[in-house]
Amino acid sequence: MDAAVIHECLKARFEARVVDCDLKAKDPFIVIEPTAIVDVCRFLRDEPDLRFDSLSNQSGVDYKAKGIIQIVYHLYSYPHRHKIVLKVDAPRDDPKVPTVEGVWKAANWLEREIYDLLGVTFEGHSDLRRLLMPEDWIGHPLRKDFVEPEEYHGINTRRESPLR
Amino acid sequence: MGLEGFEVEVQQVGKPGLETEEMTLNMGPQHPSTHGVLRFVIKADGEVMREAIPDVGYLHRSIEKISEKVGYHGFMPYTDRVDYVAAMFCNQGWGMVCEKLGGIEVPKRGEYCRVIAAELNRISSHLIAVGCMILDIGAMTPFFHAFREREKINDLLEELCGARLTYNYMRIGGVAWDLPPNYAEKVLAFLDQFEPLLDEYNDLITYNKIYVERLANVAVVPAEVAINYNLVGPNLRGSGVQYDVRRDEPYSVYPELEFDIPVGKGEVGTVGDCFDRYIVRMREMKESARILRQCMKQIPDGPVIAKVPRKFKPPAGDAYVRVESARGDMGWYVVSDGSEFPYRTKIRTGSFSAMSIIDWMSRGLMIADLVAVISSLDVIAPEVDR
Numbered sequence: 001m002d003a004a005v006i007h008e009c010l011k012a013r014f015e016a017r018v019v020d021c022d023l024k025a026k027d028p029f030i031v032i033e034p035t036a037i038v039d040v041c042r043f044l045r046d047e048p049d050l051r052f053d054s055l056s057n058q059s060g061v062d063y064k065a066k067g068i069i070q071i072v073y074h075l076y077s078y079p080h081r082h083k084i085v086l087k088v089d090a091p092r093d094d095p096k097v098p099t100v101e102g103v104w105k106a107a108n109w110l111e112r113e114i115y116d117l118l119g120v121t122f123e124g125h126s127d128l129r130r131l132l133m134p135e136d137w138i139g140h141p142l143r144k145d146f147v148e149p150e151e152y153h154g155i156n157t158r159r160e161s162p163l164r
Numbered sequence: 165m166g167l168e169g170f171e172v173e174v175q176q177v178g179k180p181g182l183e184t185e186e187m188t189l190n191m192g193p194q195h196p197s198t199h200g201v202l203r204f205v206i207k208a209d210g211e212v213m214r215e216a217i218p219d220v221g222y223l224h225r226s227i228e229k230i231s232e233k234v235g236y237h238g239f240m241p242y243t244d245r246v247d248y249v250a251a252m253f254c255n256q257g258w259g260m261v262c263e264k265l266g267g268i269e270v271p272k273r274g275e276y277c278r279v280i281a282a283e284l285n286r287i288s289s290h291l292i293a294v295g296c297m298i299l300d301i302g303a304m305t306p307f308f309h310a311f312r313e314r315e316k317i318n319d320l321l322e323e324l325c326g327a328r329l330t331y332n333y334m335r336i337g338g339v340a341w342d343l344p345p346n347y348a349e350k351v352l353a354f355l356d357q358f359e360p361l362l363d364e365y366n367d368l369i370t371y372n373k374i375y376v377e378r379l380a381n382v383a384v385v386p387a388e389v390a391i392n393y394n395l396v397g398p399n400l401r402g403s404g405v406q407y408d409v410r411r412d413e414p415y416s417v418y419p420e421l422e423f424d425i426p427v428g429k430g431e432v433g434t435v436g437d438c439f440d441r442y443i444v445r446m447r448e449m450k451e452s453a454r455i456l457r458q459c460m461k462q463i464p465d466g467p468v469i470a471k472v473p474r475k476f477k478p479p480a481g482d483a484y485v486r487v488e489s490a491r492g493d494m495g496w497y498v499v500s501d502g503s504e505f506p507y508r509t510k511i512r513t514g515s516f517s518a519m520s521i522i523d524w525m526s527r528g529l530m531i532a533d534l535v536a537v538i539s540s541l542d543v544i545a546p547e548v549d550r
C-alpha cells in the first residue's frame with residue numbers, strides 16, 4: 001500500500017487529528033496530533049490491510065527555530081512489505097508525548113534514548129531512565145542550545161585544538 | 165580420618181527450614197564475554213535468573229552529535245567507529261543516506277566495489293561472531309581457526325583501502341579507490357580455500373554434542389516477539405522470518421545478484437533458539453562467498469565515484485535508508501537544513517534492538533546461559549552506545 005492510501009485510511013478514521021502530510025517527500029510522512037499517536041499506532045498495527053508490526057526507528061529532532069521537538073516514527077510492515085513515516089510535534093519548552101511502548105516493545109529503549117539525549121518525556125513509559133549518558137548528567141546533549149559543562153566529576157572537558 | 169580443628173560449624177538459622185532470598189549479581193563492565201564494555205545487573209534465585217538488566221553507555225562517544233559539527237564528507241571516518249567489526253556497512257549506510265538526500269547516483273562499478281567490500285566484511289564479522297560464541301561456550305580451538313581466516317580477509321581489505329579495521333573506504337557518491345590489480349584472483353583464491361573450511365568448522369564444532377546441548381532450546385525467541393522488539397538480521401532470521409533488506413528493500417546492485425536467505429528451522433531444538441541464530445550466520449558466510457564470486461564475474465568497467473562537490477550541501481529535507489549490515493538492518497536517518505553540516509543524524513543499529521530484548525530473554529534462564537544469549541545475538545557494545 002502506498003503512502004497516499006495509508007493517509008486516506010488515517011484521515012477517514014482520525015479526521016482532524018491527522019494534522020498534515022507530505023506525500024511527495026523522499027520518505028512520505030504524515031503528521032499526527034501528539035494526543036492521538038497511540039491510537040493511530042495501534043490502528044496501523046492492527047488493521048489487517050496495514051499491519052505495521054514493527055517500529056523500525058524512532059528519533060527526535062530539535063527544531064529550535066520553530067520551537068518544537070519532533071518525534072519521527074519509521075514504521076515497517078513485514079507481512080505487506082510497506083512503510084510509512086509518522087511525525088509528532090511537541091513544544092520545545094515542555095515536550096511531552098504519550099509512549100508507544102504498549103504498541104511495540106522496541107519503543108522502550110528508543111524512547112529512553114530520546115529522553116536521555118533530547119529531554120522528551122514519554123508519558124506512561126514503564127522505565128524512563130537515562131540510557132547512554134551517566135545518571136547524574138545535567139542537560140540533554142542533542143538539544144541545539146546544549147552547552148557542554150566545563151568539567152564532569154573534576155575532569156576538565158576543555159581541550160586546546162591541536163590544529164590551532 | 166577427620167581434620168581436627170577444621171570442623172565446620174553448621175549455622176543455625178533463626179527460623180526452621182531454609183530461607184531463600186533473591187541475589188543481585190553484577191556482570192561487567194569488564195567481562196570477557198560482553199564483547200566490549202557493557203554491564204548487566206542480574207537478579208538471581210539460586211542459579212536461575214529473574215532478570216538481567218543491561219546497563220549500557222560505557223562506550224558512548226556522541227557520534228551523532230559529532231556529525232553535526234564535522235560536515236557530510238568529514239563524518240565518513242567517524243562512521244567506522246559505530247561498528248568497528250563491520251565498518252564497511254556503516255560507511256555504506258552514511259554514503260547511501262547522503263546520496264538519497266542529494267540525489268546522487270553512484271556509478272555501477274562503484275556499487276560493485278561497495279558490495280565486494282561489504283560482503284568480505286560480512287564474512288569477517290560473522291567469523292568473529294561465531295568464533296567468539298564458540299569461545300564463550302568453552303571451546304578454544306575453533307576460535308583460532310576462525311581468526312586465521314579473518315586475518316586473510318583483513319589482508320584483502322588492507323590491500324583495498326589501507327586499513328584493517330576502520331576502513332574509511334567509501335565516499336559520498338562511490339568509493340575512494342578502485343580495486344587493486346589482480347584483486348579478483350586474490351579474492352577468488354581466498355574463497356576457494358575458505359569455502360571447504362566452512363564444512364571443516366561444521367565437523368569440528370557445529371554438531372558437537374556438548375555445543376549443541378548448550379544452545380538447543382535455550383532462549384527461544386518466537387517470530388512475533390522478535391518483530392515486536394525489532395530484532396533484525398541474523399537474529400530475526402534465526403527466529404524463522406525470511407527477511408533480508410538486500411532482497412526485500414533492495415539497494416545497490418543486489419537485485420542483479422543471486423543468493424539465498426538462510427533461516428532458522430529448529431534443526432536441533434526449537435525455531436528461534438541460540439543454535440538457530442548461530443547456524444544462520446554459518447550459512448550466510450556461504451551466501452556471501454556466492455555473492456562475491458558473482459561480483460567478480462559481473463563487475464563492469466568505468467568510474468568508481470560520481471562527481472560530488474567538495475562543499476556538499478544537500479537540499480533541506482530528511483531521508484531514511486536501511487542497510488543490511490552484518491548485524492542486520494541498520495537504519496540511518498538524516499535531517500538536512502540545506503547547509504554543509506547535517507542538522508541531525510540518527511543511527512539505529514542491530515545491536516541496539518538485540519540488547520533491548522536481553523532483559524526479556526534472560527528471565528528464567530540459568531546464569532551460565534546468559535553468555536550464550538549475548539554471543540548468539542552478536543551484540544557489539546560500541547554499536548549500542550554509538
